[in-house]
Amino acid sequence: MSISSPNQRPRRLRTNQAIRNLVSETQVRAEQLILPLFVREGLTEPKPIKGLPGVVQHTEGSLRIEMERALAAGIGGVMVFGIPNKRDPQGSEALNPNGVLSKAIRDIRAQVGDRMVVIADLCLDEFTSHGHCGVLGSPDAHGNCEVDNDATLEIYGRMAVVLAEAGAHMLGASGMMDGQVGATRAALDAAGYKDVSILAYAAKYASAFYGPFREAVESELDGDRKSYQQDPRNSRESAREIKLDAAEGADIIMVKPALAYLDIIKLASETVDLPIASYIVSGEMAMIEAAAAQGLINREPAILEALASVNRAGAGIICTYWAIEAAELLAKR
Ligand code: PBG
Secondary structure, X not given: OEOOEXXXXXXXXXXXXXXXXXXXXXXXXXXXXEEEEEEEOOXXXXXXXXOOOOOEEEOHHHHHHHHHHHHHHOOOEEEEEEEOOOOEOOOHHHHOOOOHHHHHHHHHHHHHOOOOEEEXXXXXXXXXXXXXXXXXXOOOOOOXXXXXXXXXXXXXXXHHHHHHHHOXXXXXXXXXXXXXXXXXXXHHXXXXXXXXXXXXXXXXXXXXXXHXXXXXXXXXXXXXXXXXXXXXXXOHHXXXXXXXXXXXXXXXXXXXXXXXXXXXXXXXXXXXXXXXXXXXXXXXXXXXXXXXXXXXXXXXXHHHHHHHHHHHHOOOEEEOOOHHHHHHHXXXX
């Protein structure tokens, strides 16, 4: 073999689009995409969210229209977050069967039936006045309160039953409390909801990329979630979390964020044989949108490349605010 004439020519398989399609190893499909949705109690007009073009806090009416678009685009599901009018330290509104989240789930289920997977976020942070994902324990000697893991589990169990009753197909256990999957599974089973599944946020990091989301849910958080969400410097810890959630009865494993954690997605797919999901979070979207808005990158190819990367790393399910638009782009290709 001379240097001027290689006998191996990988470029042959890149000659034209048809060949490239023929040998493509992955192909994201619309049904693999989940759209996160925010519903705000008492809102009269949809309210845009800074940094996330096209993402809004929905009213009941605008939610209905968005669901029609989602159905038309053929996406796989929606993940619903509710923002209540009233918040308190216990997050009581989370247990209200007529609260903003339960009501939205009921409306969405009535609209879509089984044509799409309806996922409800199972966490207290939208409902607590302190913004933490659980209830707080008694203050320590310095007056600091920690999130009380086990007291929170008891509330998650009751919230799970309320959301299942409202019609959720699946619950997104996103609070990063120890034992949350087991406690949720036990509560659902005891109430007769054996077929309501659990999307377990097994590996969820204390990330700086949640910024715009905190505005979207009008988060009251003062401080951080480092005592329950994971340290970005770790990956072996994720293997432990993923195995625990699988053992507790998780149906799907979630890795969050996505783009800065592709190695964790890969690790998850090699650690368990459950389906793997990953969430391209608000800050990850905002970076691409901001760069595109400044003309620094080409927006649509960048979105498709981000989705392909998450899929290639091992996530068969992708949560993304771009779900509808991406489904439309994929259909055009
Ligand atoms: C908490 C929750 C978070 C997100 C969704 N649910 C993170 C947090 O506030 O710590 C972030 C989603 C995003 O940034 O898009 N239950």
